Amino acid sequence: MRKVAIIGGGQAGMPVAFGLLDKGYDVALYTNRTPDQIRQGRVMSSQCMFPHALDVERRLGINYWDDECPPVEGIGFALPNPDKPDTKLLDWASRIERPAQATDQRLKMPVWLEEFEKRGGRLIMEDVGVAELERIAEEYELTILAAGKGEVVRLFERDAERSPFDKPQRALALTYVHGLEPMPEFSRVSFNFIPGVGEYFVFPSLTLSGPCDIMVFEGIPGGPLDRFRNTTSPQDHLERSVSFLQEFLPWEGDRCRNVELTDDQGYLAGSFPPTVRKPVLTLPSGRIVLGMGDAVVVNDPITGQGSNNAARAAQVYLDSILARGEQAFDRQWMQHTFDTYWDYAGKVVAWTNSMLLPPTESALALLGNAAGSPRLANFLANAFNNPTTLFPAWTDLPSAQGLIAKLAEEQTTAA
Numbered sequence: 001m002r003k004v005a006i007i008g009g010g011q012a013g014m015p016v017a018f019g020l021l022d023k024g025y026d027v028a029l030y031t032n033r034t035p036d037q038i039r040q041g042r043v044m045s046s047q048c049m050f051p052h053a054l055d056v057e058r059r060l061g062i063n064y065w066d067d068e069c070p071p072v073e074g075i076g077f078a079l080p081n082p083d084k085p086d087t088k089l090l091d092w093a094s095r096i097e098r099p100a101q102a103t104d105q106r107l108k109m110p111v112w113l114e115e116f117e118k119r120g121g122r123l124i125m126e127d128v129g130v131a132e133l134e135r136i137a138e139e140y141e142l143t144i145l146a147a148g149k150g151e152v153v154r155l156f157e158r159d160a161e162r163s164p165f166d167k168p169q170r171a172l173a174l175t176y177v178h179g180l181e182p183m184p185e186f187s188r189v190s191f192n193f194i195p196g197v198g199e200y201f202v203f204p205s206l207t208l209s210g211p212c213d214i215m216v217f218e219g220i221p222g223g224p225l226d227r228f229r230n231t232t233s234p235q236d237h238l239e240r241s242v243s244f245l246q247e248f249l250p251w252e253g254d255r256c257r258n259v260e261l262t263d264d265q266g267y268l269a270g271s272f273p274p275t276v277r278k279p280v281l282t283l284p285s286g287r288i289v290l291g292m293g294d295a296v297v298v299n300d301p302i303t304g305q306g307s308n309n310a311a312r313a314a315q316v317y318l319d320s321i322l323a324r325g326e327q328a329f330d331r332q333w334m335q336h337t338f339d340t341y342w343d344y345a346g347k348v349v350a351w352t353n354s355m356l357l358p359p360t361e362s363a364l365a366l367l368g369n370a371a372g373s374p375r376l377a378n379f380l381a382n383a384f385n386n387p388t389t390l391f392p393a394w395t396d397l398p399s400a401q402g403l404i405a406k407l408a409e410e411q412t413t414a415a
C-alpha cells in the first residue's frame, strides 16, 4: 500500500486525501486546526464554486450540502454611471448552465475532517514546519503541502515571472449577512465595478446558521473602499459595509434594509499579493515536497476562482498519483503534475490578474457588448465555470470582435 502524506485540511488537500483513501492508499492528513476550532472561528473565504469544481466533490461522495446550499443561478454585472452615480452605465445578467454553490468552509471542512477519519484516514493535528516536513517526507513516499496561506508555504520559491504583483492589489473584506433582499428572477453573483474605487459582489451561501448572503468588498488600497482596516466591532464592520453600498451602489444599498451579521465571526478583512510559487520544495536533507492549491497559486478573490482552482488541482493531482502506479514520485513527476494543472490555472491567473488592472480594449468590448447581447452575456457568465474559454478573446481585440459578431449572428439566426 503506497503511503501519502497531505499537509493542510482545506479545499485543495482534502479531496486528494478522500480520493486516495478510496483507492486503498495509506493516507495521513496533517492539519493545524481542529474541527471545533474551525467551526468556532472566523469566516475564511466566500468560496463560490462552479459546477466543474463541485463535480470533483460529487465524484468523491463528499458533496453533503447539495440539497441545503442555496443555488447561485447566474452572474450579473453592473457599472455605475460616474456622472450620475445612482444609475448604471452598464447592466446585464445571465443564468448559468448549472448552479454554483458557496458552502461556508466553517461548515464544510470540519465535516470533511471527521468523515476522513470515519473512512479510515489518519488525521494528525500538528502545525507543520521544516523539522516536521523532514520527518514526514522521510516516512511517506509522497508529501504534498497544501497549507493555503500558512507561513510554511513561503518555503516554496516565488515564481517572479508568473507573479506580476509584489504587493496586495486590493483591501479585501467579507460580510456574511442574513436578511438581504434577493435578486428578482434568479439568484446570482452580482458584480459591481466602480472604476478607481474597487469592486463589490454578493451572492447566496449556506453558513452555520442556515442560508445567508456573502458580501465581498475589493477596495483599491488607500481609496474609499479600503475602509475595513480598523473596525472596532462586528457591528462596526457591518455598518461600514452597508454605508459604502448606500453611498456608491444605491441599488445594492436598497437590498440591505434588514441585514444583520450571521454571527460574531461572520466578517473578515485583510489583504495579500497574488503569488505563484515554484511547486517543488527541496528540504535541507534533499528530500522533496510537492505544493498544491493556494500554497503555490494564490489569486486575488476578484474572480472567485481560488476554491475552484483548488478543486481542479485536486482532480489533476489525484489522477497523476493514481496513474503513477508503483513508480517513484520523483522531481520530474512532481513538476509534470503541476505543469498539467498550470495548463488550466495559468489562464485563470491571467484573467484574474487582468481584472486588477484597468480593463484592456478587448475586455471592455466583451463586457460592454454583453449588455445588448444575451448570448454574449451567457458566454461570459458560464466562463466562471471554465475561465480558459475566455481566451484568446479576453486579451486579443480581433478575437473579441470576432466572438461578439459570431454570438450576435447566432442570436439573430435563433430569433
Ligand SMILES: Cc1cc2nc3c(=O)[nH]c(=O)nc-3n(C[C@H](O)[C@H](O)[C@H](O)COP(=O)(O)OP(=O)(O)OC[C@H]3O[C@@H](n4cnc5c(N)ncnc54)[C@H](O)[C@@H]3O)c2cc1C
Pocket: 007, 008, 009, 010, 011, 012, 013, 030, 031, 032, 033, 044, 045, 046, 047, 048, 049, 126, 127, 128, 129, 146, 147, 148, 149, 150, 151, 152, 172, 173, 174, 216, 292, 293, 294, 295, 301, 303, 304, 305, 306, 307, 308, 309, 310
Ligand atoms: C476574501 C476571500 C474570498 C474568497 N472567495 C472565493 C470565492 O468566492 N470562490 C473561490 O473559488 N475562492 C474564493 N477564495 C479563495 C479560496 O478560499 C481559497 O483559494 C481556497 O480555500 C484554497 O484552498 P487551499 O486548500 O489551498 O487552502 P485553505 O483552504 O486555506 O486550506 C489550508 C489548510 O492548511 C492548514 N494549514 C495551514 N498552515 C499549516 C501548517 N503549518 N501545518 C498544518 N496545517 C496547516 C489550514 O488550517 C487549512 O486547513 C476567497 C478567498 C478569500 C481570502
